Amino acid sequence: MRKINYLVGFVGLMCFTSTVVSAQGFLRARNQEIVNDNGNVLLRGIGLGGWVLQEPYMLQLSGIARTQTEIRSKINELAGDSATRVFYEEWIKNGITRADLDSLSAWGFNSVRYPMHYNLFTLPVEDEPVPGENTWLEEGFVLTDSLLSWCAANRIYLMLDLHAAPGGQGNDIAISDASEVRLWESEENKNKTVALWRKLAERYAGEEWIGGYDVLNEPNYGFESKDDKNGCAEPLNAPLRELLIRITEAIREVDRNHLIVIEGNCWGNNYNGIFPLWDDNIVISFHKYWNYNYEGELHFILKHREQNNAPIWLSESGENSNAWFTDAIRMMEEKNIGWCWWTYKRMGLACPMQVQKPEGYDALKQYWAGTGERPSQEQAVKVLSQLAENYKLKNTVFHKDYLDALFRQVRTDETLPYTTHELKSGSSLTVFASDYDLGRSGWAYHDTDSANYRTSTSVSVPWNSGESYRNDGVDIAPCNDFPTNGYCVSYTEPGEWLQYTIDVEKEGKYLLSLRTSHAAEGGRLHLTVNGEPAGDVTVPDGSAGEWTLSAGRETALKKGQNTLRVFIDKGGFDLNYIRLATER
8 A cells, every 4th residue: 555655745735824714603503504604514524533542443452451541551561651651642742743634634524523531631530639629731731722723724623522531431441441430420520521621611612613512422321220231222311411411501601602512322322311402502413333324224313403403413433344434424415414434543444544553563462462472671662662653644554545435435436546557558567456446336346245234234244354455345465476566356256346447558459367366166257348348267276375377368458548347256266466468
């Protein structure tokens, strides 16, 4: 995957200045719309998860640590207090900068959701020198000031999201970085939560580029029944409604301007007992993960919008395939629902900017999991230092396919070349299979499994079984052949196909061959060029890892743009590349 060079070129087309520009008035609720002084505003945003609050899966530490606190403890045990402190300072400094906001703006985002950890702003209740009082920490406010200035310079609304509340707001403890849930049965933690929002509102009351206050992320707690662990069957939600009202009242003491964003129980979706609304500037938000993109999935939230005459906002979604993204956003925008995707940077595919694992990181993971030798302190510090360095924008891997799915593919079925394939007269061309065209499922490719619908089906299906290179349904894995771009199309199944756009300098007949691995029981595929049949290819049977270049077959190509499709008739093999050469 090409790194940041593509991004820098793209961002460089825009002219940025350090001047903070004025907004078109505060975002506010007007009946069922979010508006500013210019009218309706459709929020298109992304979350900054993993920055000041590390959920373990974002660092591929699921099953090794449950929370950020446990991650930090494991790091500290290997690297020591001083190195651990330096790592987290560098992580925050490197993770989000002005350059990141410049890029987000250039791509088309008009908002970001900032998942905050309360411990950047105030001490835990149990650490307060004077019980019942609040010690304010300038670090979090200064960090937020910087982020706001970068947002304002790029005309991006900043949504403040209390992701980790004092005491922890639910049993999904990775979200709130809590060892146990203490918010709901602790007046001290409730008071601190309310006081924190009053303090934030007091500081930012006049800031028009603050889009709103998302006051409590994903409550998930059974108030009536502890067996209802995440509150999905909760009938009343009385403690949640009471806390949301208290927070709103505290904010309104100092800030009448900003939107209040509320979330129901059950990760933001259970609104039983929450209504009627208590303020005329509230947005009802919801979260959507791994369910079908049918209108029926929205009936509950559309009903809340209609009955309360208030705007709704999809404040968190993502963690799926590009095909799922496009379908979801198309549906949201048709219903005038703004959206915010999760998340901007992390390890793994489902993000615009992928954080690379440093050399030696797996050794740390194996030690923490109890399956490997203990690294030396020097080794641990070196790995962690490189990890923080890899978090910089310039060192991440740019997934343009992810962004294309969020913006361009929502508006068109047109395909584009993923990379340039130019066949010059008298020369040959190697087209790597993983560089199929950029576009929607059914237009640029077809794969048996193109999305994960586990919430709807109770079955989790990987969309890219190879977990490499691109976030489409196509299964792409690291390649052990040569030459290679590092990846091959793998896990092939009958009925799947891939499309490639090839620019040809001179009309004529060319020899086309394919580089495939052997299949246990043989394999077959067929080709079309510009919609016309172009022959069949038989894949030899044999052991995986053996590669064969098929005999060249005569293929007529026109001058200019040609569309080549490769159809899998019998799978079980890997496809590395397509070779085109002048016929001799």
